[in-house]
Amino acid sequence: MQQSGVPYFSQWETPDMTLPVVAEGAQALLGDPLWRHSGAATIEEYVRWAVNVCGMACLKMILAARGEIHPTLELARACTAYGGYVVNDVDASIKGLIYAPFVRFVSDRFALGAETMTGVQATALPDILSKRRFFIASVHPGIRWPEREPPAKGGHLVLVTAASPQTIRFHNPSGHDTASQADVTLPLAAFDRFFANRGISVDG
Template sequence: MSPPPETVPFFSQWETSDMTMEVLAEGAEVALRRDPLWQNSGAETPDEYAVWAANICGMACLKMILATRGEIVPTIELARRCTAYGGYVVTQGSIKGLIYAPFVSFVRETFGLQAEVMTNVATSDIPAILARSRFFIASVSSWIRWPEREPPSKGGHLVLVTAASDKGLRFHNPSGHTSATQENAVLAAVDFDRFFANRGIAVAI
């Protein structure tokens, strides 16, 4: 697997990136109210931050993509703007999303990014996707932070794949719990496949 052509900045979906284990133990809406950096997210209150941060892995991936070209946009600011396109549906504190098709329209019209929803993607297809597009936002189980475990299901979480070959995939995980599972995590293709839901979004910059 060749190195990426440029460094891709990492951002967690929490402003304090080492809070994952607290979130898992106590729940996001309890743990994240204690995040001392919550205001950096663009949220107006700790409560708003706690609700959004648990659902914002896709915006963390977008933040990393934009940061690659020098733009830093707070995650919840991105989420609000994406919601206006239908990328999230918010009802009484419940958040549904990321919804892929509106996200594609959002990033194209707002940031000039070329994006494509992709389904029925085999793990072995990802190197070819990255040969055409700079990034692949992959739907995986959040259990990908524990590659030695068998996930209960596939999908439900998003990671940013930055490089891939037949031998393995390199990705940033917005909810990784250690440095090794957050930034430039690497899994063999056969292991990535155990978590991958065979869908995602290819993004070119």
């Protein structure tokens, strides 16, 4: 497949922070020198959110494809106001992305048509992408290492930009190197091992 032409953004401001985060947890992001670009008020706010904003990174890429650049945490705050994230100040946990509020958020704020989809077979993705430009897919984060067998499906979001009956192409907000970040191309059957059969179709 050809390159998508869709700008790539990581969920970390420094894209090569993935392996430190995998090894050390979110605290590794205290060493991200570009954290201010996220729109966070403090580095602690950045660290708290960055591990939860794969969906906002996908939205940022969709918006960038039409020429709009928004800081990731500004998108996250706005989405939270719609219920797309639930923030627990007692234990500092963040729940989300919650699909239905996200769909309302992108419709209201950016005039993007979007639809929550469940029970989606990987083989249906080419047809879905013939109707809408993007599909935000729930996959296991281990998809950055497609040769490995995932322990489960889902838990992470990637931005699918093209699919054929044989092949799929996507941007992964937590890829760990160039090959696993932008315009990743995999056999559809390999993608299916990580795919939780749900996601959000979005207009361009």
